[in-house]
Amino acid sequence: MNLSDVKLVVTDMDGTLLNENGEISPNFYNVYDALKANDIHFVAASGRQYYSIVEKLNEIKNDITIIAENGGITKRGNLELAKTLLSKDNTDAIIPLLRTINDVFIVLCGKNKAYIETKDLNFPKLLSEYYTEFDTVEDLTTVNHDEFLKIAIYHPTSSETYIYPHVKHLESDLQVKVSGQNWLDISHKDANKGFALQNVQKALGVTENETMVFGDYNNDLEMLERAYFSYAMENAHPNVKQVARFETKSNNEQGVEFILEQLIASKQK
Numbered sequence: 001m002n003l004s005d006v007k008l009v010v011t012d013m014d015g016t017l018l019n020e021n022g023e024i025s026p027n028f029y030n031v032y033d034a035l036k037a038n039d040i041h042f043v044a045a046s047g048r049q050y051y052s053i054v055e056k057l058n059e060i061k062n063d064i065t066i067i068a069e070n071g072g073i074t075k076r077g078n079l080e081l082a083k084t085l086l087s088k089d090n091t092d093a094i095i096p097l098l099r100t101i102n103d104v105f106i107v108l109c110g111k112n113k114a115y116i117e118t119k120d121l122n123f124p125k126l127l128s129e130y131y132t133e134f135d136t137v138e139d140l141t142t143v144n145h146d147e148f149l150k151i152a153i154y155h156p157t158s159s160e161t162y163i164y165p166h167v168k169h170l171e172s173d174l175q176v177k178v179s180g181q182n183w184l185d186i187s188h189k190d191a192n193k194g195f196a197l198q199n200v201q202k203a204l205g206v207t208e209n210e211t212m213v214f215g216d217y218n219n220d221l222e223m224l225e226r227a228y229f230s231y232a233m234e235n236a237h238p239n240v241k242q243v244a245r246f247e248t249k250s251n252n253e254q255g256v257e258f259i260l261e262q263l264i265a266s267k268q269k
Contacts, residue, residue: 001228003266007210009035010197010223011256013046015216016233019252022129024056031260032060038267043067043200045193047179047219049114049131069109070177070185070219071196072149082199084191086148092141094151094186101166105154110146150187159184179219194222214256215240231259
């Protein structure tokens with residue numbers, strides 16, 4: 001396979017395209033312009049809320065595809081391409097279980113907004129980095145006016161250690177993903193970035209050999225498997241490094257841009 005074959009670039013956001021402060025590098029938009037000039041389509045795929053991804057990539061939001069909420073919804077501009085919902089019966093069954101876990105914050109992720117029920121005054125500030133549209137309610141199980149894409153659960157120390165053991169048994173029926181150091185997501189069985197990427201590939205007529213993917217955490221595993229040019233960040237979870245075919249620099253060293261510059265150079269030979 002040759003780099004020059006690539007027609008589709010897909011990157012995670014947190015821990016991948018964004019640095020540790022949640023920032024896009026100043027160099028990214030120059031690189032993006034070169035991708036566009038070479039007819040390479042760009043996809044941002046994240047566990048973040050759709051509106052939060054748009055906020056980060058506002059300059060190019062109408063030209064790219066966005067896979068949000070770990071594959072729960074896919075949009076290009078204002079066009080909704082796909083969504084995979086978590087049923088109200090599922091959310092009503094899962095939320096009481098999550099309330100029994102110590103020191104966690106539960107986020108019910110709707111298509112229009114996210115919803116929290118915590119009285120903690122600090123959590124909304126933390127949440128606003130990932131969810132720009134959210135409301136605080138008395139009881140999450142009483143929210144009936146939205147469609148639900150997933151439930152995100154936050155632990156201040158480690159989601160893998162303190163949340164996952166309590167919800168692992170749900171994996172037979174649902175998608176359970178440790179999506180970051182502090183986050184774990186529960187969604188429909190088919191809601192993952194890889195399934196969403198497969199649909200994008202089909203729609204664009206792009207093969208796995210023509211796809212480049214970057215990721216750093218367990219919620220990126222399925223989409224890394226959908227690309228020959230699969231890159232783990234230097235800062236990636238060990239599971240990601242095991243699945244990815246290649247490795248790049250860390251998110252703080254602009255590891256995505258480092259490889260994309262090589263891709264652009266390959267197109268100019």
